Amino acid sequence: xxxxxxxxxxxxxxxxxxxxxxxxxxxLSMEKGRxxxxxxxxxxxxxxxxxxxxxxxxSPGRIVGGRITLDGIDVVNCSDEEIRQVRGKRVGYIFxxxxxxxxxxxxxxxxxxxxxxxxxxxxxxEEALKRGKDMIERLGILPERxxxxxxxxxxGMRQRVMIGLALILGPDLLIADxxxxxxxxxxxxxxxxxxxxxxxxxxxxxxxxTHNIGIVAETADRVAVMYAGRIAELGExxxxxxxxxxxxxxxxxxxxxxxxxxxxxLSWIPGAPPDLAEPPLGCLYHPRCPYAFDxxxxxxxxxxxxxxxxxxxxxxxxx
Amino acid sequence: xxxxxxxxxFLDKLLTSQKxxxxxxxxxxxxMGRGDxxxxxxxxxxxxxxxGRLCLKLIEPTSGSIVFEGVDIAKxxxxxxxxxxxxxxxxxxxxxxxxSPRIRVGDAIKHAxxxxxxxRPTEQSERTQAMLERVGLEPWSNFYDRFPHELSxxxxxxxxxxRALVLNPKFVVADxxxxxxxxxxxxQILELMLELKKEFDLTYLFITHDLAMANYVCQSIAxxxxxxIVETGPxxxxxxxxxxxxxxxxxxxIPVPDPKAELKRIMPxxxxxxxxxxPSGCRFHPRCPYAQAxxxxREPQLEELRPxxxxxxxxxxx
Numbered sequence: 001x002x003x004x005x006x007x008x009x010x011x012x013x014x015x016x017x018x019x020x021x022x023x024x025x026x027x028l029s030m031e032k033g034r035x036x037x038x039x040x041x042x043x044x045x046x047x048x049x050x051x052x053x054x055x056x057x058x059s060p061g062r063i064v065g066g067r068i069t070l071d072g073i074d075v076v077n078c079s080d081e082e083i084r085q086v087r088g089k090r091v092g093y094i095f096x097x098x099x100x101x102x103x104x105x106x107x108x109x110x111x112x113x114x115x116x117x118x119x120x121x122x123x124x125x126e127e128a129l130k131r132g133k134d135m136i137e138r139l140g141i142l143p144e145r146x147x148x149x150x151x152x153x154x155x156g157m158r159q160r161v162m163i164g165l166a167l168i169l170g171p172d173l174l175i176a177d178x179x180x181x182x183x184x185x186x187x188x189x190x191x192x193x194x195x196x197x198x199x200x201x202x203x204x205x206x207x208x209x210t211h212n213i214g215i216v217a218e219t220a221d222r223v224a225v226m227y228a229g230r231i232a233e234l235g236e237x238x239x240x241x242x243x244x245x246x247x248x249x250x251x252x253x254x255x256x257x258x259x260x261x262x263x264x265x266l267s268w269i270p271g272a273p274p275d276l277a278e279p280p281l282g283c284l285y286h287p288r289c290p291y292a293f294d295x296x297x298x299x300x301x302x303x304x305x306x307x308x309x310x311x312x313x314x315x316x317x318x319x
Numbered sequence: 320x321x322x323x324x325x326x327x328x329f330l331d332k333l334l335t336s337q338k339x340x341x342x343x344x345x346x347x348x349x350x351m352g353r354g355d356x357x358x359x360x361x362x363x364x365x366x367x368x369x370x371g372r373l374c375l376k377l378i379e380p381t382s383g384s385i386v387f388e389g390v391d392i393a394k395x396x397x398x399x400x401x402x403x404x405x406x407x408x409x410x411x412x413x414x415x416x417x418x419s420p421r422i423r424v425g426d427a428i429k430h431a432x433x434x435x436x437x438x439r440p441t442e443q444s445e446r447t448q449a450m451l452e453r454v455g456l457e458p459w460s461n462f463y464d465r466f467p468h469e470l471s472x473x474x475x476x477x478x479x480x481x482r483a484l485v486l487n488p489k490f491v492v493a494d495x496x497x498x499x500x501x502x503x504x505x506x507q508i509l510e511l512m513l514e515l516k517k518e519f520d521l522t523y524l525f526i527t528h529d530l531a532m533a534n535y536v537c538q539s540i541a542x543x544x545x546x547x548i549v550e551t552g553p554x555x556x557x558x559x560x561x562x563x564x565x566x567x568x569x570x571x572x573i574p575v576p577d578p579k580a581e582l583k584r585i586m587p588x589x590x591x592x593x594x595x596x597x598p599s600g601c602r603f604h605p606r607c608p609y610a611q612a613x614x615x616x617r618e619p620q621l622e623e624l625r626p627x628x629x630x631x632x633x634x635x636x637x
Contacts (some may be wrong), residue, residue, distance in 0.1 A: 041501045105361065154590045184362035184528065187590055189572035211502055214574025218582065237578045255506050256576045257531035259558065268508035272471045 009066035018277035037220030092166030098158035140249030156187035324432040345546040358537030379507030407484035414475035425463030562630035
């Protein structure tokens with residue numbers, strides 16, 4: 001049984017202009033111990049999808065359809081108490097910006113104590129602090145620095161603390177939303193190495209949400225490419241990079257410079273992503289797609305199996 | 320050279336008379352020929368943006384000279400400096416922050432001309448219209464009267480580029496020009512900048528933390544660490560045969576968009592230290608895997624170790 005199963009998930013943001021479907025009929029399944037890379041440009045719905053798995057979509061967003069099953073728990077319909085047990089204990093979440101995710105007036109240790117007490121009120125403060133110390137030591141921070149405040153830590157160390165807080169209750173699934181975006185290259189590499197190593201030593205299942213194609217290539221077993229709230233393509237990392245099927249995936253991969261390649265010519269995608277308040281008819285990518293034909297303008301493509309991947313494009317739908 | 324004074328608390332000021340400084344840019348020398356594209360690469364806090372701003376004298380250097388076509392602009396003041404700036408322009412990182420939200424984009428570009436007193440108002444408008452079209456905002460009438468918030472990130476960055484180039488400068492400092500632009504349109508902005516370079520015979524100082532991007536755009540590279548240039552040379556040399564351990568570390572840290580790429584990471588310890596009290600000797604020595612006793616004692620100078628390829632290291636990776 002998969003650890004996480006998402007089926008036809010629809011998340012809407014209710015605005016004055018329109019009800020915007022930030023995530024539209026997304027289905028995904030994750031086996032234990034694997035790493036999924038969720039890629040796409042800003043506004044494609046990847047963060048909203050991540051937040052949905054712990055029912056933390058911020059207002060005015062709402063899950064309006066579909067199912068999310070996590071380890072047998074119905075995330076969409078379970079009680080508030082049950083979802084509280086999911087957050088932290090079953091799913092650890094690393095938020096994007098380590099600079100603003102920590103409380104500046106609380107010591108690092110207090111952050112750990114707060115999380116542990118919320119879920120395990122019987123644990124003593126000393127015991128909670130000790131667990132915090134063990135955790136940060138494992139992440140490469142001196143244990144005595146548990147008494148420091150966040151501002152005394154560098155960006156990379158703060159992100160390590162964020163990882164520690166996400167893992168302190170021993171979740172099975174770790175969701176990292178742009179975990180290295182505000183960090184420098186060397187620190188970014190350090191954090192990615194750390195995540196890879198933790199994944200193995202703790203047997204984690206990992207969802208990595210990022211716009212950085214390089215990080216996905218390096219860490220993920222599978223990749224889901226999102227565009228305008230939908231999954232455009234889903235496949236094993238090797239085959240997706242080797243032979244991208246969806247025109248959007250192809251264009252996205254061609255727009256990223258690779259320092260190991262000589263004489264590379266970058267390309268780009270004309271235009272901009274659609275306004276989801278007034279989405280175009282048919283395939284949402286068709287206004288930017290060089291291969292678009294009549295059917296693309298009328299009929300929305302479904303995510304269908306093709307070879308080893310799944311792709312939502314009429315080019316591969318021979319029906 | 321640029322040192323920023325660090326403000327101390329009142330009590331500290333009473334107790335000591337010594338001032339401390341952020342050594343943002345320390346003894347940096349480089350030169351560029353007409354038509355060059357030099358990439359200034361480094362992590363945040365390395366002093367690359369400060370160096371870029373110093374080149375245009377947007378900030379006053381603590382010491383040293385900045386010579387542009389034989390004139391030391393570090394000594395220029397007031398009206399003279401203002402007129403000189405026509406030749407040198409800047410493209411800033413965040414197009415949202417560098418455009419006023421209440422000024423129509425056409426007016427923003429036109430202001431550059433009226434501020435420098437170039438042409439009569441009708442001519443200024445015509446030049447603005449032509450420039451809008453030249454950066455791909457066609458037809459100009461669809462964009463001239465728009466406000467920045469009505470444009471996409473990529474379009475806004477085009478406006479910023481148009482504003483920098485409408486004065487027909489010779490030298491442009493581009494500080495992370497694509498960092499805030501969506502991945503799928505980055506290459507398009509870069510391509511536009513390269514086209515405009517050819518057309519207007521421009522010289523670019525391209526500031527970036529993205530090594531792959533620098534490799535794509537630049538001819539030569541200067542790597543900065545804690546206010547110093549540690550390695551410089553043609554891009555094929557610096558990225559192909561890096562000499563400085565820091566360059567090597569940077570290169571091995573880049574995530575490669577190819578799952579089959581073999582990763583051999585040379586990871587320096589920790590993070591970039593504070594530039595208020597930079598380490599003695601070579602500033603990289605506390606993090607360097609190859610450091611020896613001498614690295615803490617003496618400061619290595621930039622030396623030409625291969626033709627046109629300089630590095631500041633006692634134990635370069637030859």
